Each structure stands twice: as structure tokens, then as C-alpha cells.
Amino acid sequence: MRVLQMIQDGDIFATINQKDGMVSFHEDPEQYKTCEMIDQIDSSIQRLMALSKKLTAIDEHISCDPAYITKIGRERPRLDFDDFDSVPHKFL
Incomplete structure (x- = not known):
């Protein structure tokens, strides 16, 4: 059904x-060939581009916020050096 x-x-x-x-x-x-459909697609693209710009601005604002950085620093577990390669891949 x-x-x-x-x-x-x-x-x-x-x-x-x-x-x-x-x-x-x-x-x-x-067939997406009519003027109306092209206008609708263009309008959707414009809205998505505007939304993308807003999200990028918000992301940049949050990632520079001292309170956010402090909180993430406290919550994120400490990294263990055993988790990393001793020789960077670009030198292999």
C-alpha cells in the first residue's frame, strides 16, 4: 500500500x-524546460545559497566563541599519543 x-x-x-x-x-x-520550472529551480538555488552563507557565518561565530572553546576543551577527552603515527604520512 x-x-x-x-x-x-x-x-x-x-x-x-x-x-x-x-x-x-x-x-x-x-522535462524541466519551462520558464516556470527554471524560475522555481533558480529560486531554490538562491535560497540554498543564502542558507549556506548564514550557516557558515554561524559556524564561524560559534567556533570563535571563547565560552564554546572552553566547554569543548573540558568535554573532549585528552588525546593519547599512541593514537597518532610517529612519522607523518607525507614522509613515507
Whole structure:
């Protein structure tokens, strides 16, 4: 029934043969060639780029916050030198 619901919702493009229950999947009929679709895709890209810039700014702000750095320093377990190679890989 989940496949039928996905077909009805337009999440997938398929048909179900009523005789044997075989599901045939089809290509998305949208060719992404219309001006409206191009505008919609462009709008989505612009929103994602703006969101990416905001997330980068927030990440930079948080990673420079002294309170955050202090908290992470306390919570992170101390590193053991046995966890590291004695010779850097670039010299091998």
C-alpha cells in the first residue's frame, strides 16, 4: 500500500498492473524546460545559497566563541599519543 500512496502523492511515477500486481516505474514526466520550472529551480538555488552563507557565518561565530572553546576543551577527552603515527604520512 505504501507504493500506491507514493504514486497517488506524485512522489514516484509508476503504474501497478491490476492483473498480477507488477509495478512498472516511469520517468518523471516533467522535462524541466519551462520558464516556470527554471524560475522555481533558480529560486531554490538562491535560497540554498543564502542558507549556506548564514550557516557558515554561524559556524564561524560559534567556533570563535571563547565560552564554546572552553566547554569543548573540558568535554573532549585528552588525546593519547599512541593514537597518532610517529612519522607523518607525507614522509613515507
